[in-house]
Amino acid sequence: MLLYTAAFAPNPRRVRIFLAEKGVSVPMKDIDLARLEHRKDDFRKLNPMQTIPALVLDDGETLTESVAICRFFERLHPEPPLFGVGAKEEAFVDMWQRRVEFGLLATVGMAFRHSHPKMALMEHRQLPEFAELQRGRALSFLRFLDAKLRSRPFVYGDAFTIADITALVALDLALYARVEIPPELTHLARWREAVSSRPSAKA
């Protein structure tokens, strides 16, 4: 196996944190996004969607999409479980992972893509007004999440899951997307400190 990853980008970081939590090590190769290596022929042959991460399997097929890659590793290495255990818990972890993905990672990510000077290269056209709309959505979600974290340690409940990983990478991107995290969200701050201090956060 070979995992294509990229520095600073949130999606490959999700997979790296996931693997670190599992204690699984996979050979990795960095793609230089600033040099648009993901748009060059060599990489497009592997992943026509030109997205990172991409996992080349031993049979030569390429699996893409962060969550699909994480779920694949969950099946290969079930312990510790990061997608829940049993039909109901798995469903609720999936729900929270998706809520965080659409409500936070996507909104922060779009604010970043449509406003950060470095992303002008990647987007056909940046729309600062759209970035601002997304900041408002991200803030609403952060308030909702803070209220949930008042009564539980992690996004889904008592256990650290993939939903926490998605939330952490989204929060770490917030600064670059100019999404200001309100200081009164103290439960969110406590959670962030806890997940950021896990060794996996450095992956």
Next chain:
Amino acid sequence: MLLYTAAFAPNPRRVRIFLAEKGVSVPMKDIDLARLEHRKDDFRKLNPMQTIPALVLDDGETLTESVAICRFFERLHPEPPLFGVGAKEEAFVDMWQRRVEFGLLATVGMAFRHSHPKMALMEHRQLPEFAELQRGRALSFLRFLDAKLRSRPFVYGDAFTIADITALVALDLALYARVEIPPELTHLARWREAVSSRPSAKA
């Protein structure tokens, strides 16, 4: 169980098609989106995210997010499998479902939300320029999908999966989002006719 659904909306339709393919019947209740029933207190108590579908379980908990709900039913009723079978196939079905979700359903959906007169009520602010950018992305994805469908009957491969469901509801929304499907995409047209003629498409 009680499934909250809504007429015309793509996400609840995904779950209805999924259940029809499984041959599973679940009591349903319609929420009137045009009357903003999803924003009223009664429904917000069930789902603070104010999204449809929402599945109230027998223990009173509410599961939201279309794909999480479908995956839950897959666990309860494994046959016929719609998420693949075995670690590798499940991973690739998940990859395709997500590719279609981000590349097509999200882009068509955003074009719709940011341009259709009826959606002015739902969005804080519509940005027609953003809608147009999304139409371009949707078209790129449709061309990519058409090329894939040249050599296989369904989005993932030989079997109908949740990825086909996501693609079908996205295509059926394209008209309202003013995403014009190029007539030269004949493999896509063949696929669309095949999946649209399954009894589940009427769900």
